[in-house]
Amino acid sequence: MSLLACGILLLAVASPAMAWPAAFSWMLVIPFLVLAWILRVRTVVGPDGITARATFSTTRIGWGALAGIRFPKRGWARATLTDGSEVPLPVVTFGRLPELAEASGGRITDPYAAADAARSAEDRSTEATAEDSAAESDDASK
Numbered sequence: 001m002s003l004l005a006c007g008i009l010l011l012a013v014a015s016p017a018m019a020w021p022a023a024f025s026w027m028l029v030i031p032f033l034v035l036a037w038i039l040r041v042r043t044v045v046g047p048d049g050i051t052a053r054a055t056f057s058t059t060r061i062g063w064g065a066l067a068g069i070r071f072p073k074r075g076w077a078r079a080t081l082t083d084g085s086e087v088p089l090p091v092v093t094f095g096r097l098p099e100l101a102e103a104s105g106g107r108i109t110d111p112y113a114a115a116d117a118a119r120s121a122e123d124r125s126t127e128a129t130a131e132d133s134a135a136e137s138d139d140a141s142k
Contacts, residue, residue: 002038003035003038005034006031006032006034006035006038007031009030009031009034010028010031013027013028013030013031014028037055040053040055041053041054041055041090041091042090042091043089043090043091043092045100045103045104046103047105048060048062048063049061049062049063049065049066050066050079050089050104052079052087052088052089052090053090054088054090059087061079061081061087063104063107064082065081065082065083066079066080066081066082066107067080067081067082068080069089069092069100069108070086071093071094075088076088076089076090076091076092076093077089077092077093077094097110097111097112098110098112098113101113
């Protein structure tokens with residue numbers, strides 16, 4: 001979808017650039033800069049750790065150096081390191097946490113899966129309690 005947006009942006013800036021090339025031809029660079037940014041900025045999770053690629057820098061975090069992940073109110077997630085510093089994780093939001101947990105091989109927990117497991121366990125215990133109550137009432141009626 002992002003690459004499609006770059007194509008649409010190119011079409012949008014092409015009109016003024018073709019109408020008055022002396023004044024607006026520099027605008028043709030903008031879609032390519034946006035494209036380069038989209039292709040560059042990312043967070044890669046692998047067996048060795050996390051690699052955060054920003055516009056002009058790359059930070060590699062080993063699993064031993066990762067203390068946790070913090071989700072600020074706005075913006076991307078931040079990896080908290082064992083030394084207390086933080087590293088932004090581009091494109092990682094709370095909604096992508098299940099993908100992050102799966103890619104980390106269980107090193108990062110998925111709160112959605114934990115909540116589903118707790119809900120399932122609660123439902124099973126409620127059903128078992130209801131069945132026990134029904135069995136006791138049947139025994140009492142005999």
